[in-house]
Amino acid sequence: MSTTVEETHHDTHHDHKPSGIGRWLFTTNHKDIGSMYLWFSFIMFLTGGAMAMVIRAELFQPGLQLVEPHFFNQMTTVHGLIMVFGAVMPAFTGLANWMIPMMIGAPDMALPRMNNWSFWILPFAFIILLGSLFMEGGGPAFGWTFYAPLSTTYSSDSTALFVFSIHIMGISSIMGAINVIVTIMNMRAPGMNYMKMPLFVWTWLxxxxxxxxVMPVLAGAVTMVLTDKYFGTSFFDAAGGGDPVMFQHIFWFFGHPEVYIMILPSFGIISAIIPAFTRKRLFGYASMVYATAAIALLSFLVWAHHMFTTGMPVFAELFFMYCTMLIAVPTGVKIFNWVATMWRGSMTFETPMLFALAFVILFTIGGFSGLMLAITPVDFQYHDTYFVVAHFHYVLVTGAIFSIMAASYYWLPKWTGHMYDTTLAKTHFWTSLISVNVLFFPMHFAGLAGMPRRIPDYATQFADINQIASIGGFAFGLSQLIFLWVVIKCVKGGEKAEAKPWDGAEGLEWTVPSPAPYHTFEKPPKVE
Amino acid sequence: MSDQRPDNSILVKRLLLTVAGMFAFGFALVPLYDVFCEVTGFNGRTSNEAAVYQEVEVDESRTVNVQFITRNAKGIPWKFEPSTKQVKIHPGEVKVVNFLASNPTSSNMVAQAIPSVAPAEASLYLNKVECFCFNQQPLAAGADTEMPMQFYLDPDIPDHINTLTLSYTLYDMTANTSAEQMAQLLKTE
Structure with a gap:
């Protein structure tokens, strides 16, 4: 019944949307769901960011000032979980929802009802996770990697809530992933063959x-933690014949591909933005596709480089060291392709391009510190120090997050129909760029000098470095409020955006008006 | 419009099957890991089963240091130590080392010792003919015991291994043992 009513409505008003909260609760529209994912991700980014502020405030000087060590551990743990599963991954899923159908000329995602579900279970997962912080004994405090036995024998009673929230997040991303695959494989417009797809679509596929x-493997790992803790199994308990080191193998078998899940879509974004503001075609399209696939395959062969210090045979250490270093080859192909794209191009420096350029340089720094960590003998010194913290924040913050910012500025005119305030946006860029380096670059030195990670207190010789990093941290946190301001201002109004506001941009998404109508490509476009 | 497109349900079913398969694979990693450790000696595990001593030629030309370490896991107040910290033996030679344990508490307890060998690759060449670690160890309140461990080194042990360390970690298993089981264990002792 209700569907017939809706269909008649569709016929009469092309852009009709249900009004009120119902529109958002029941929507199956990829643009609505994409927007909800992006807003959700931003709220989580601020939530996880607030926890980072607690961490940096406590580390501002040696000694224990503001929080108890146990609460500090909960902050580092939940900060990591929220940023990985709440901020970066939903942001990419949101971008996929918004852009993939428009990029391949499809009217919507292939499985729109499942799409609604995969978004709407996410807030509950994070309510459960954040709620566990208020339970007696506190929330998860074992690090986002929840190594056994920290997460089994020594964890607080609320660990079951952590496990269930991870289960829900996993189900959400698996549903999102299935939707993306089916959409890309079955819903491309006629003529849009695989090697014509934009790289954002390729990297997301x-x-x-x-x-x-790998998400099912993570689900298995948390399930084993659950049964070990509450039902007396001994997967990771040596007393019952299990092995705690096995936890690390299973976790990182998920964890390393997960790292690439958080960076491959960035490569797609950067491969869209750099050609647009260089006014040249992307250099080496096919090699970009193959490099992405190569990185994905290699990601299954390198997990043990996270565990060099667990006492592996030398042969295994060498194997994982060389496989890890091999990843630098396809990644290097990408970096050089972007540089070659810019070579002799007519470059202009709009905000998306600024973020993209910062990405190329700073992600490469993160990649290089990754190569240093890949060297087994020196990893014994770097392991579990701030050097590791510096490394993965360079690849995740100035890598993944900067690419999401770049994507937001690049497609905001398409989403809202307005140009954003360029002065504010550039202020956001420059304050972020400077503060993020003040925040993370000194951590390299703290780590090389031997400062361990995940501690609320430290030896006094690290005081200056930490003070500088904390000041950078507060500035970076505040800078993100400028981003919020830019986005709200842009949603509310501003200079009218043309269908294609960037003259060098390419792709089907620029052939529809700005803002993109509620329904696009109901008739598939012609792709030559 | 939709009839030109391939059927989504086939692809969705395949993808769901992949997801289920990978979930199962996560659990399959557990036995796979055990097999892998057993075959390669990875992670310093030793066999939980008694090795049958085969007449092998004792290699008098080599001497290997075998060191013993004991450690109590959190929450077990037993005294637990080897009668000797180190023995020098020839590969192929059978040796017995006693471990002493006492239960200073006023309640009956059951413990399990878990062995681990460093360097890990040496674990493949350490054969235990008899070991208290094959079974759980009951001790009545205030009692003490001497627990034998009989072993020999495989003469194929690589030349570069001159010292190996066998470590036992003692875990409290009392909570997992019912009163009847405890009585049974103490009686057979």
Missing amino acids: ITAFLLIA
Whole structure:
């Protein structure tokens, strides 16, 4: 009944949307769901960011000032979980929802009702996770990697809530990934063959396969933690014949591909933005596709480089060291392709391009510190120090997050129909760029000098470095409020955006008006 | 419009099957890991089953240091130590080392010792003919015991291994043992 009513409405008013909260609760529209994912991700980014502020405030000087060590551990743990599963991954899923159908000329995602579900279970997962912080004994305090026996024998009673929230997040991303794969494989417009797809679509397709391969393994790992803690099994308990080191193998078998899940879509974004503001075609399209696939395959062969200090045979250490270093080859292909794209191009420096350029440089720094960590003998010194913290924040913050910012500025005119305030946006860029380096670059030195990670207190010789990092941290946190301001201002109004506001941009998404109508490509476009 | 497109349900079913398969694979990693450790000696595990001593030629030309370490897991107040910290033996030679344990508490307890060998690759060449670690160890309140461990080194042990360390961690298993089981264990002792 209700569907017939809706269909008649569709016929009469093309852009009709249900009004009120119902529109958002029951929507199956990829643009609505994409917007909800992006807003959700931003709220989580601020939530996880607030926890980072607690961490940096406590580390501002040696000694224990503001929080108890146990609460500090909960902050580092939940900060990590929220940023990985709440901020970066939903942001990419949101971008996929918004852009993939428009990029391949499809009217919507292939499985719109499942799409609604995969978004709407997410807030509950994070309510459960954040709620566990208020339970007696506190929330998860074992690090986002929840190594056994920290998460089994020594964890608080609320660990079951952590496990269930991870289960829900996993189900959400698996549903999202299935949706992306089916959409890309079955809903491309006629003529849009695989090697014509924009790289954002390609990188997301490969990411989605990684997701369905490893998220179930994560679900298995948390289930084993659950049964070990509450039902007397001994997967990770040596007393009962299990092995705690096995936890690390299973976790990182998920964890390393997960790292690439959080960066491959960035490569797609950067591969869209750099050609647009260089006014040249992307250099080496096919090699970009193959490099992405190569990185994805190699990601399954390198997990033990997170565990060099667990006492592996030398042969295994060498194997994982060389495989890890091999990843630098396809990644290097990408970096050089972007540089070659810019070579002799007519470059202009709009905000998306600024973020993209910062991405290329700073992500490469993160990649290089990754190569240093890959060297087994020196990893024994770097392991579990701030050097590792510096490394993965360079690849995740100035890598993944900067690419999401770049994507937001690049497609905001398409989403809202307005140009954003360029002065504010550039202020956001420059304050972020400077503060993020003040925040994370000194951590390299703290780590090399031997400062361990995940501690609320430290030896006094690290005081200056930490003070500088904390000041950078507060500035970076505040800078993100400028981003919120820019986005709200842009949603509310501003200079009218043309269908294609960037003259060098390419792709089907620029052939529809700005803002993109509620329904696009109901008739598939012609792709030559 | 939709009839031109391939059927989504086939692809969705395949993808769901992949997801289920990978979930199962996560659990399959557990036995796979055990097999892998057993075959390669990875992670310093030793066999939980008694090795049958085969007449092997004792290699008098080599001497290997075998060191013993004991450690109590959190929450077990037993005294637990080897009668000797180190023995020098020839590969192929059978040796017995006693471990002493006493239960200073006023309640009956059951413990399990878990062995681990460093360097890990040496674990493949350490053969235990008899070991208290094969079974759980009951001790009545205030009692003490001497627990034998009989072993020999495989003469194929690589030349570069001159010292190996066998470590036992003692875990309290009392909570997992019912009163009847406890009585049974103490009686057979």
